[in-house]
Amino acid sequence: MDFVHYGLGRWVHIMAGVMWIGLLYYFNFVNAAAAKAAAADGSGAGIGKHVMPRALLYFRWAAVVTWLAGAALLGAHLPDAFMFRSKACAPIGVGAWLGTIMLFNVWVLIWPNQQKVLGMKPADDAEKNKARRIAFLASRVNTMFSIPLFFFMSASGGIFRTGFF
Amino acid sequence: MKNPLDSLWGTVLSGMALTAILYFLVRSLIGG
Numbered sequence: 001m002d003f004v005h006y007g008l009g010r011w012v013h014i015m016a017g018v019m020w021i022g023l024l025y026y027f028n029f030v031n032a033a034a035a036k037a038a039a040a041d042g043s044g045a046g047i048g049k050h051v052m053p054r055a056l057l058y059f060r061w062a063a064v065v066t067w068l069a070g071a072a073l074l075g076a077h078l079p080d081a082f083m084f085r086s087k088a089c090a091p092i093g094v095g096a097w098l099g100t101i102m103l104f105n106v107w108v109l110i111w112p113n114q115q116k117v118l119g120m121k122p123a124d125d126a127e128k129n130k131a132r133r134i135a136f137l138a139s140r141v142n143t144m145f146s147i148p149l150f151f152f153m154s155a156s157g158g159i160f161r162t163g164f165f
Numbered sequence: 166m167k168n169p170l171d172s173l174w175g176t177v178l179s180g181m182a183l184t185a186i187l188y189f190l191v192r193s194l195i196g197g
Contacts, residue, residue, distance in 0.1 A: 028173065087195040094187055140170035147180025148187050165195065 005075065013069035019062035021146050023055055028143045031055075032136070048118050056114055063106045067099060091156030091165050098149040102142045109138035 031047070038044030071078055074096065080086050081093035113131035116123035123131060155165060169175030 028176070032173075084194060090191050090195045094191055137168075137170055140176050144170065144176050144180040144183060147177065148184040151184045151188070152191075165191070 006073065009069055009073045013066060013073055016062045016065035016069060019058055020066050023059040023062070024139065024142055024146065026055065027059075027139055052114065052118055053120070056111065060106050060111050063103050067103045070096065070099060091152050095149050095152035095156065098145045098152070102145055102149070105138040105142050110135050110142075113138075 031051075035044055035047050038047055074081050074092070077089055078096075080089040081096045084090045084093045112121070113135035115121040116131035117128055117135060167175075169179050
């Protein structure tokens with residue numbers, strides 16, 4: 001049972017997390033500037049039509065799988081982590097809070113607003129501009145949060161734990 | 166003041182600063 005819980009659970013958490021945050025970094029480090037440059041020379045339509053819907057599909061569902069696998073890994077310690085109830089759970093509790101806020105941002109702020117930007121939901125130009133700004137800022141907040149998230153994930157478990165906490 | 170999240174490197178630096186703040190907060194919380 002420990003093998004399924006900690007072995008497979010950790011593996012799935014990491015794989016899904018790489019897909020989620022990998023696509024988040026693609027959006028922020030590559031696509032935002034590329035889409036702007038492509039819009040300026042009139043070659044951006046393909047990104048919105050062919051790339052973004054696929055990228056957002058894997059992005060939002062990888063976020064769900066990552067969170068569920070993380071919650072499963074915490075198991076009975078989940079309340080202790082979220083409430084910072086024990087010293088051992090406090091560092092990963094910060095990671096759990098950051099990941100949860102990021103999942104909220106994906107499903108409540110980024111995805112519904114990207115649907116408007118990409119024309120998957122009806123919106124006029126003013127609504128699209130507002131939606132683009134909200135989705136952009138939520139995506140940047142998630143990029144910012146990913147930095148402490150990875151720190152607390154890597155610093156809070158296993159044989160390296162005494163290195164930081 | 167300009168929003169640091171408008172710049173990619175402002176975002177990364179904000180993440181680093183947040184990491185440091187949270188690290189010292191948790192250290193003080195758990196008495197490390």
